[in-house]
Amino acid sequence: MPLTPIDPRLDPGVSAALAAVAEREVDQVFFVACGGSLSIMHPAKFMLDQHSAALPSDVLNAAEFVARAPKRLTKQSLVVLCSMTGTTKETVAATKFAQSAGALTLVLTTDPASPLAEAGDHAIGFEAPYTTGVPIDAKNSNYARIYQLVLGLAKIFDGSDKLGALMDSLEALQPAIDRAHTHFAPLFADYAPRLAKKDVIYTMASGADYGAAYSFAICVLMEMQWINSHAIHANEFFHGPFEVLDENASFVLFKGLDSTRPLTERAETFLHRFGATENILVLDAAELDLSGIDAGLAGNLVPLIFFDTLWRFAYKIADLRDQEMLEARRYMKKLHDY
Amino acid sequence: MPLTPIDPRLDPGVSAALAAVAEREVDQVFFVACGGSLSIMHPAKFMLDQHSAALPSDVLNAAEFVARAPKRLTKQSLVVLCSMTGTTKETVAATKFAQSAGALTLVLTTDPASPLAEAGDHAIGFEAPYTTGVPIDAKNSNYARIYQLVLGLAKIFDGSDKLGALMDSLEALQPAIDRAHTHFAPLFADYAPRLAKKDVIYTMASGADYGAAYSFAICVLMEMQWINSHAIHANEFFHGPFEVLDENASFVLFKGLDSTRPLTERAETFLHRFGATENILVLDAAELDLSGIDAGLAGNLVPLIFFDTLWRFAYKIADLRDQEMLEARRYMKKLHDY
Known part of the structure; x- marks a missing residue:
């Protein structure tokens, strides 16, 4: 080598x-x-x-x-x-x-x-x-x-x-994230007051986005906001979890751009059919301006965009719940003997 | 070959x-x-x-x-x-x-x-x-x-x-499950009335038991009882999810016998320290009579025992919630166009 x-x-x-x-x-x-x-x-x-x-x-x-x-x-x-x-x-x-x-x-x-x-x-x-x-x-x-x-x-x-394409795409990533903040801002402003009142908010994703959905669930909603949560894989949803869906159920759905996107589209259709649109926050990467990002790698980079933008959503929720973000922990970095 | x-x-x-x-x-x-x-x-x-x-x-x-x-x-x-x-x-x-x-x-x-x-x-x-x-x-x-x-x-x-040991152990499995039903019956009778009232019940496990905890969460609690749930890995618990733990939080912890058991012991200690024992259902395989099951394979077979016995617990909960088990579905096997 x-x-x-x-x-x-x-x-x-x-x-x-x-x-x-x-x-x-x-x-x-x-x-x-x-x-x-x-x-x-x-x-x-x-x-x-x-x-x-x-x-x-x-x-x-x-x-x-x-x-x-x-x-x-x-x-x-x-x-x-x-x-x-x-x-x-x-x-x-x-x-x-x-x-x-x-x-x-x-x-x-x-x-x-x-x-x-x-x-x-x-x-x-x-x-x-x-x-x-x-x-x-x-x-x-x-x-x-x-x-x-x-x-x-x-x-x-x-x-x-694909390293050259990746390095080019990484140069274009932060501008894409900055534009995504602007794009999602009205959506977040709309959903934050309702989702801030929920005791349970599930996240859902597939493929490259599953990790970001997992992290938003366990590190942000559970850890920092004490909101019950967990990431559901978008197809596993249909094999049990979907039965919790009703008009009060809250989901954050990550619609990415990798080859598993159809799984999230199917989930979205079902969420809107039996859930209430006002409780179903859908982040759709297809709406974003990803100029400069290689089409073959866009699906891999979308989770960074989702996760970064969702931080702002999390701060909005924290504000409405009167709960700090990083300070709002009972155990992590406060206890040292577990 | x-x-x-x-x-x-x-x-x-x-x-x-x-x-x-x-x-x-x-x-x-x-x-x-x-x-x-x-x-x-x-x-x-x-x-x-x-x-x-x-x-x-x-x-x-x-x-x-x-x-x-x-x-x-x-x-x-x-x-x-x-x-x-x-x-x-x-x-x-x-x-x-x-x-x-x-x-x-x-x-x-x-x-x-x-x-x-x-x-x-x-x-x-x-x-x-x-x-x-x-x-x-x-x-x-x-x-x-x-x-x-x-x-x-x-x-x-x-x-x-290890096939011989496995085949011997499988012969001893059903009797072990039958004994486990008897062993866990008082525990289930004690916990069912409280957990039946919960809106959220997490399951937690590691190693060989993680799948059974996942299945109990998504196929039983979510699918059949519309109780919010999801399986948390026993060590991932400490990296975010544990912040939802308070005196009202409910968990079903699977303490198995494979090499990852110490992860669940650590979780149990924490659950009992900051949660309420009355809401923390712990299934401990070490209490069971596993006669005839090879010690090296017991950890692999324990999840069957847990899952089988937990079905009886689920029926108890269903009864208390006035909700059927297999019939209590809104979508699965009722809808056919999704």
Whole structure:
């Protein structure tokens, strides 16, 4: 395998990681994290599934990964881990566990001095508005970095090269997000007063968007607003969950642009048929101006747009509920003995 | 690969399927289904992960599988599908899609004349009380058959042979379930009146039990009782969902016996610390008499015990809510145009 840079525009951390990967035999990828960081592993696997015939992959919660101890974890495994702060203890432990099996570990974190960065074989940095408090450019987000990694793997192991298209698309991403904020603002203003009063709000998505729906449910609605929630896969909806649908039921549906979009269209039709439109918030990526984003990668980038814009919706809800966002936690970052 | 029977006690359908598998090169397994049938694919993968270093596997909803069209789906793929009635249209479509890629399809269904049985390369029968209305022996359940398949794969591709232990354990399973019904009866009688009044009941599990928790949430609580629910992974709980916990929050926690049990013990401690014991129903497999079940496989069989016993709990709740079980559906099997 060549040690020359995969693509000169890649993030240097990703480039260095891929150079190390290219020297190894790899027959399994594990995407491992917890909570919000686990949520980006689902779209990473979705992208790898659609771009690589060579690499099988698993997405596992970090504690589950260690306790399960999959037999396929060997020195031919590549384990990709992420923790925003780099302090998530289960993810640090998973890194060490993977190394003890001889696997190569690539860790994504915002803090290069964190325990996770220290533990991993190769650390890849990213930016998060959540840690800096200031706006970031989405081209430096966790999604942006893991997608570079995934398409780099596809280049090394499958000879497919979409990295140029990805790097171009990432340059166009933040402007697309900024336009999406404007586009969704009236929708959010309309729905926030009603959804702020709900005790239960489900999210629903498929394909590349499932992770964002999961993260919005568990990290925003449940964690920060104490609203009962969970992400329902748009087709699984029809195999049980849809029976909770009535005129009071609330859903946030992510209609993305990847190849699974028809699953969400079917769900939308059903939601509108038996639910009340006023309680069904539909984010449709087809309405957005995605100029400069490669059509073949738009579906992969849409979840970032949805998640970023939904933060503003969450703040609106928090305001109406008189509940702070990041401060509104009973246990996380307040308790330290669990 | 030998064509002689893998184990003379195996179900004949499983034996025939494994004989066909043994003649092929296989480098990927896909476990594909919808809803309740998808729920058994999670423990199937859990078992394969712990018994095979040779075979990577994915668990995918059937519609997601087709729309995603993973590049690893090739003639070297083995696709295992399940639908109890054999009529689930997404699963039938997934079978044909897999065949069009040259993959070998093994289908599990209770009806050998169903569209799924017709579509699959090899059909494996099983029994379900749900379809016959009469009690079955759990050794003939979907779990029992798919576990024979999984350990058969581990024998063929990894040389590990736990099939004898599995067949012995399956003989001991129904008696263990019968004893569990008796054991849990007082617990269910105690909790049913309180949980029947709840609008939201979460289920929680890890490892081999996650699928049963998922199925109880979406197919029983949501589908049949219109109670808001969803399955939370026992470690993911600590990365967001736990913030909804207060004295009114209701959980059904599955404490199993596989290697992930410590994850559920940690969750239990937290649930009891900040929730109200009266709203936290804990099923602990360590309390059960599992005589005759191999210690190394007990963790895999516990979810059948939990799920079977929880049906009685569900009927108690239904009774208290004045809501029928199987008849209490608004959409499923009543609408036919969605």
